[in-house]
Amino acid sequence: MAERESHLWLECRHIIDTKGVKLESPGFPESYPSNHQCVYIIRSPPEETVTLTFHKFKLEKGENCQYDYVKIKDGESAAADVLDKLCGVQDNKTYKSSGRSLRLDFVTDVGVSFMGFSATYTFSNCPLRCYNGGTCHNNTCKCSYGYQGPQCQYHKSCKDKPCENNATCSERRIGYHCHCTTQYTGYNCERKKYEVKLTGRERVQRRDNVEFKCFLNGKAARNAKWFFNENRLQVHTNDRAQIDKHVLYIHHVTEEDEGDYLCAVYKDDNAYYDVKKLKVSARCRLRVEEARNITVSSNQTARLFCPIRTHHGVKVSWKKNGHPIRLSSRKVAAGRTLKFESVISVDEGKYTCIAVGPNGCSAKADVWLTYERKDIPQECGRNNFHMHDHGLLAKIKSGHRAALGSAPWFVNFVEAAVTKSFCGGTLISRTHIVTAAHCIKLFKGPFDNANVHVYLGTQNCSGLGGIKVQIKKVTVHPRYNQSSLFDSDIAIVELQEKLYFNKIIQPLCLVDSAVVEEVAFYSGVFGTVVGCGMTSTGYHPHHLNEVKVPYVSNESCRSTLHVGHNITSKMFCAGSIQAHQGDSCQGDSGGPYAVQLPSSSRWILVGIVSWGYKCDQSDSYGVYTNVGQFFDWITRIMSEP
Structure with a gap:
């Protein structure tokens, strides 16, 4: 009788918290029951751990233990880490918990049964005393942040390099302090301040409905921006796709909807995002033959x-x-x-x-x-900015600071008297800049080197740190008409000396109207505008900003803008009909509206910031000079001696 008391046939959901018990599966050493699913938990007293040893173990064997098995987990919950999954013959296996408990999930199917298992366990105290909030796991002290040593008895210092993710460290009288970058937080800056999570199915069948939800730190991301294959999605994308704050709905998906869906949230001038790759499976397949390229x-x-x-x-x-x-x-x-x-x-x-x-x-x-032959010059349109996320996500009004090297063709015109940027421009060759004609005509005085300082290769809106160049000649388009709301709003500034290109000074590609219309002038295409114009705070920035804005057809633009605003063939519109989605603004005039070629990493000049009724407000778009319409004029001016 005394011998039998030291054995225990396990019952489902049995919690064992006493010492000296020998564990046996139901029926051991005879066959265990079929179609059986049970959970057993071994729990030690506080401050102790569990060591479990299987002395006899024989279950039905199968590939990946798909028939009968025992899972050993480090903890009591179903989500605890799995230490092992056993089947077949597995004698003399030992497992240790990191905390107070081990969990055994015993599962059998309706097939054959074997004798099961027999095991013993012990509880043990950690031999170490852990100080300063440290805890003992597997005879080792796990120290709290800021402490180290076998028993967590020593303070860390900056010489131990405790700060993570490019944080800086400063010494304190006791210990240290980590100064995190804007994206990270925690004692050692070990975790991101914001985390975006996108939920929803990635593999669906044709004609299914899809719902993606975007969360910021576990809560609905109310100010989320949505992208599909790097293009910004509007609130009403089409008749099958709609955005409702943090949710994107796609009804009756087809192969047209396949691709990368990205949800982005902007905090502290940083973009946080997550991506889902939607794949549509056909219910059956048509036959595919060899392609002829x-x-x-x-x-x-x-x-x-x-x-x-x-x-x-x-x-x-x-x-x-x-x-x-x-x-x-x-x-x-x-x-x-x-x-x-x-x-x-x-x-x-x-x-x-x-x-x-x-x-x-x-x-x-x-x-x-x-x-076979490229009609776009090789030495143009290449920036030196490779961080794909910022290149995709950066926003001026309702926008964000431009990354260094993202627009090496940007030219900053600074009023000499007040050291303030008043217009932008675009470098298109070693000696020529294109800008808006009204930047020249509406300038307070003569547009010359005494009154205007021209800077390249800097992100600073005052020109600080940039290359200063000298003006040789200014040519305003002969048909520029200020009274008709800036028709033919384009001018060329010729420089006195040739520029040498480098990583921060590069020209933007100039192409004719056929290429522009093919690449840029249809719904869903976004252009990037850079400038030092007014931001969403109502102030002019110290650093260059950029924003992505979608092309809008001239018909839609005419119907939206107020009566009297004439949109000619020499102009085009871009922006969102909703407020606070991103727009160019006062001070961005003359700067580039650039579009990336879809089959390469190169950029082309599509437009020049010209005019607008309001900045980033509802029922208002930005209006740009259609540079493709002036390709022949620009090339002729550039070829003149």
Whole structure:
């Protein structure tokens, strides 16, 4: 009788907190029950740990222990760390807890059974006394922040380099203090101050509904900004996708919706974000044949052929580099063919055809178009900024400080008398800058070296630390008309000496109207504006700022702006119909509206900040000079001796 009391057949959800008990599975050493799921917890007294040893262990064996098994967990909860998962024959296995408890999950299926297991456990005190709030785990003291040593008896100091994530350390009379950067917090700056979490399914079937939710530190991110494949999403993206504060809804998804969805929140001039990659699975697949890639030269006719076997009722659509294609008289889709008339450089890239049948079967295939001769100069449009997140997320009005090297083509015009930036410009060659004509015409005095200081290669709005250059000649477009709200608002400033390009001084690519319209002038395309104009605080900044603003058709712009604001073919609009989404403002005039080429890392000059009715307010857009319309004039002026 005394011998039997030292054995214990475990019952489901049994908590064992007494010493000297030998544990046995139900029925041991005979067969354990089938279809059995039980939890056993071994709990030590306070300040002690558990050591468990299996002396006999025999369960049904299977790959990854998929039939019968015992999971040993370091703690009492189901979410505790798994120390091991056992099946088959496993004699003389030993496990130790880091705290007071071990948990055993014993699971069997409806198949064969074996004898089970027999084990013993012991409780042990940590031999060390841990000081200054330290705790004992596995005979080792785990020290609180700021302490070290075998028993946490010593203060840390800056020489121990305790501060993390580029924080600076200062000594105190006892211990140290970490001065965190804006993104981090904690005693040692060990964790991010803000964490964005995006929830929702990433793999869905065609025609499913998708809901992504964005959280900041566990709460709904009310001021979230949403992006799809690096493009900012509007509140009402299309008839199937809507944004409601921290939630993005996509109804009846198709292959057009595949890609990266990003939720960003701005705090302390930093962007915090999370990404979900949406993948749409077809209910069945159409047959894909071998793709025929093509190589063409300038102005040739080209045909891309979709290599998907189609039949009656199958519809084919096209994407380029993950974005829907804008069809035109020059680019026509018919059946499985995409035809190009007079190919230009920006036609180069990866094209994806998507075929969908009436029964829901679908398939995708990639076809490449390679362009032999580049009509965009090689030495332009390349910045030296590689932090993808800031390049994507940086915002001027409702915007953010531009990162160093993100706009090496920006030129700052500073009024000499007050050392204050009044306009911007864009470097387009070693000797030429393009800016707004009204920056020249509305300047208080002569636009010359005595009154205007011209700086490049600096983020400082006063020009501090930049390269100062001298003006040789200023040419205002002959059709500039201030009375008609700045039609042909463009001017060229020629420099006295040639510039040498480096990492912080680079020209922006100048392209003709055909390239501009192909790349920049359709819904969903965002341009980046940089400048030293007024910010959301109502003040002019000390440092260069940038904002991403979406293109708006001239028709939409005319219907939104007040009567009397004439939008000509030499202008275009950009911005959001809602307030506080980002806009150019007073002082940004003359600066660039740049767009990144979709198939490369290079940027082109699309517009010049010209005018606007209000800054970043509802029912108001920014208006920009359409630089592509002046390509021939600019190149002619630049070629003059």
